[in-house]
Amino acid sequence: MDLYEFQGKELFRRFGIPVSDGQLATSPAEARSAALELGGPVVVKAQVLAGGRGKAGGIKLAETPAEAEAVAHQILGMDIRGHTVHKVWIERASDIAREYYLSITLDRSAKQPLFMLTTEGGVDIEEVAARSPDALVRLHVDPLVGYRSWQGRRLVHDAGISDVGEQRQITAIVGKLYEAFVGCEAMLCEINPLIVTTEGEVRALDSKFTVDDNALFRRPEIAELRDLAASDPLEALAREKGVTYVKLDGEVGVLGNGAGLTMSTVDVVTFVGGRPANFCDLGGGGDAQGVVDALEVITRDPQVRAVFFNIFGGITRCDEVARGILQALEQMRLDLPIVVRLDGTHAEEGRGLLEQADASNLFTEATMLDGARRAVELAEAA
């Protein structure tokens, strides 16, 4: 689960990492009063779960409360990479002398947490890694030993940070960031930029915070930070119904059982010249209600012109899936063409049931490839 900047900063503050004072606003009037309360120049920052906010015009300086109101008016409602801005974070402006970068991630390759620090902050870190890899200092933490203070000193030294005051502050922040990473069971905690003010104070000016979904059951205080309004409305509906769904941008609705097979199905639809509308995994069960719920989510997308069901029966029995499809057709009165490919356990019985039903918009195919081709043709013809 990705957190907004203001949520990540609140967690940073809780763990003792210095951040600037700020307030959340959802209207230009709130932005004005927030700026008034904070005093002096402020920065108005769009709160969306997407990168590149600055380039998109979602971050602006305001000298006065009136200006903050005007700027918030511009930013609220703006679309940044497909995300509508519903909230802005009003923060006291900082006098920046230097911009660094500090992060800790769960390094899947090494199976260890990984710190990264560079004095070339404020830009895309992948660019820094590509352009000047030596400037990006990396240090792993042995999960059985945990963080030790020498690691902060080593990072700061190797990054070439020479000012004693900065060294002291950043070493402390490194330790606190590790505490936040472990304490929130994060996959990523990133501070970019980590600024040094003209007064020599070090602060987190931005935050990127991703928490492990699998740990949310025991982190209720973080789980409740999820903003359902922020996710795609179809994805929010899917989450509500317990359907694994990712919105894509095509016309062929895809439904499979199991993550790998569903991903493969989406690929095959593309491979035969179609554009998948979504990724939707029925999971291992594939009972009738699951099929109904999934179809409801998929067909709510107005772009969908045809649906492709790709089921490989293992533990899941194809005849049960077929019953689910028929039940869904009855309940939902769908007119869209639905292509069904059933293979594996009880596939014959399943196909038999679908053929008996004699529904004019139901088509069965024997293989994944033929099913994908048929669905793409039907989507184009619709």
Next chain:
Amino acid sequence: MAILVDTDTRLLVQGLTGSEGSFHGLRNRAYGTQVVAGVTPGKGGQDVDGIPVFDTVDAAMRATGANMSMIFVPAPFAADAMYESIASGIQTIVCITEGVPAHEMLELHAHVRAQGVTLIGPNCPGVLSPGRANVGIIPAEIFREGSVGLASRSGTLTYQIGHELTHLGLGNSTIVGIGGDPIVGSSFVDVLSMFEEDPQTEQVVMVGEIGGDEEEKAAEFIQEMSKPVVAYIAGFTAPPGKTMGHAGAIISGSSGTAQAKKDALESHGIRVGTTPTETAQLVAEIVRS
């Protein structure tokens, strides 16, 4: 021969008394696997269709000589169950449970390596050696005994490819589902090296997907293998930053894409099938040549 599970496997099921645990434990036994014990704290002395249940792994091992543990314990308790198995002397663990927190897996992975234990999973369908033993939830009837080793991050996609192989008249030595989480106990390289040593295995299929860099590491390792390997990668159309069903199937920034994995494999001369069907056909070509 096969790898990991065989006729000498004596299986203990942690969580045998739960609905999933008993369903699959009994299914594994019906296939011919020696399922010798169950462990559920507080239910020692009971049995599941004749399989004795114990309160602790240690007691189960002493009474039954179990040498492998399969985990069906709910996610919040799964890591604890695995630590118990390791401490009791179990050498091979297969964890089916989905949803084990990644930070617990960081510590567990380091512990497993330090103790020299083999862990398959979590979030995996298990291990099947056709005709010998089945440990997990893989539907064995799809697969035949043969010479093709199969290692995969996915369940149903593995069944799909196994099914295609069976259609082409081919069979498998062992099918290993390594799991769909960001951190799993055994990597592709670990399983490939077992297949390399296994006399029954003559070819290997590796079924990867987006996220992480285990396929790239495998591409390097395959250079040192004497046996041919064919690969398939799922997730070419996956958008960055979205979890595609498996917790581990996510493109982070620009790393972990299907294209990067395909490129890494092909640059090492490894053939990558475009579809599951084509992947099975590539294996058939190798077998027949």
